[in-house]
Amino acid sequence: MELKKEPKVTKQLWYLTIKNFKSMIRELSQLIWIFGYPLVFILLMRFAYGLETYNIFAPGIIILAPIVLISQLAGHFADEKESGTLQRLITTPVSRQTILLSGLFSQLIVAAIQIVIMLLLTFLFGASFHPNANIFLLFFIPFLVAFTSLGFGLLLASFVKTASSAGGLAWFIILPLQFLGGLLTVPIIGFIPTSLAAEAMGAVMIYGSTAFVPVGLNLIWIAVWGVGLTVLGILLFQRKTAIL
């Protein structure tokens, strides 16, 4: 029996990402959560409060979409730990780093799909987009928020043991981000990722702005949040799973 050649990390990463993605989209309750939670607010704002209010809050609702992914990522890793599949993977020649990255990648793919769908939905329900609204920025701002979600998700994942506790505890992050960030109210704290993103998103969507203030500067700050949280999350998560 001759030994097969060293497996390629890029291929392992690709296959694991696909695996995660399939597992996620094949679960109805996850789909309902990913798309349903933001959709509830679209419907609520549009029909209970009327078009004018809806227009004001539509940018915030789009930002809300990647935020709900916090519980997904934490749940995903908790699930792999709980069910033993993480250990099973670790008996194969795949590194912990690759497994971790694959979790983040699949989450970003979900975020991208989710953001596009939310943009279309808000539009279909009659939100007014400025004719000069920059399409790239409309996508990129919430996508950058998805990175901060990864960070929060990893931090949460390092503390919880089960997927269900991840789902429950995620609310303690999602709700403050949602309400303090003014996604459906007036912003209360200006310096958190959600309020920065909602402000930039509103400027792009409603006023067609591409100005450095508030768009460019806010993007930089969201990126700082995203990178900081993700690095911190990775460090904590790795320390926590070093000994299985």
Add this chain to the structure above:
Amino acid sequence: METAIETQNLKKYFGDIHAVDGIDLKIPKGSLFGVLGPNGAGKTTTIRMLSTILHPTSGDAKVLGFDITKEASEIKRRIGLCPQELVIYPRLTARENIHLIAQMHGMAKKDYKERTDDLLGKMNLLDRANSLVKGFSGGMKRRVNVLMAVVHEPELLFFDEPTAGLDPQSRRVVWDFIRDFQERECTIILTTHNMEEADDLSDELVIIDHGKIITQGTPDELKGKLGEGDILEFKIEEIDQRDEIINRAKTLDFVRWGKPVGKHRIVLNALDGLRRVSEIMDVVKVKMEDISVRKNTLEDVFIDLTGRRLRD
């Protein structure tokens, strides 16, 4: 003969629990090596250390010539592990689950596709290959669990109670499947608390209890140590007279030894036991219920060494 696994005084403590308490093993390449022991004996913990998931508390172990703590990545490329629990992705299909492991080992797509279908066929799963595993019966899941361990044709295979919870028919399928690997110069470590399984499959085995090896040898050697006789087992009501009854039985020259098992049972080793039950009845002078006579089994080896059964 080349050695596949060698351990020296291997230990794993979880706080006060001495799960594995100084195990020395030398397992030759190409053999099917059984690890038999009751619940909590330390079988899984041993396997987890040898498959590099768990760090030992102390002691050394080499797997295929590589140190389990320092050269884990070399070991991972060469082994397959079938865990005791069902560890499968419920929202992947049977085929996807098996492919995933092959992909992690860097197998070429064409090779693993062919091999997966071949394996699924052997386990009678081909018609359900594209169904999500979460809808499978326990036995079907267990078969997928086994296939995920072997798809990449490892040099060394760990099967941790691969047939637990299977019906007798599926158990046969898995046994035949394991024998198949034996013929391909693959080394196999099989843990079980099923003595029939250990007896049928292993070339050599250890019996472990409380984290220690209590005996080692081929199944025939171990059974041979108990002598030629049959095993006669029966139940009595008079538990306080148990030792007395055993002593009385031992006065017969064809009764080799006797042991109490549990509260109400006695096991005797008797030459030509079946024909001489009545003679035994005469000397023990109490009512013997639920009498059975059988050939020596590995279970009796365990009873002889510990006074307990493998399973209760």
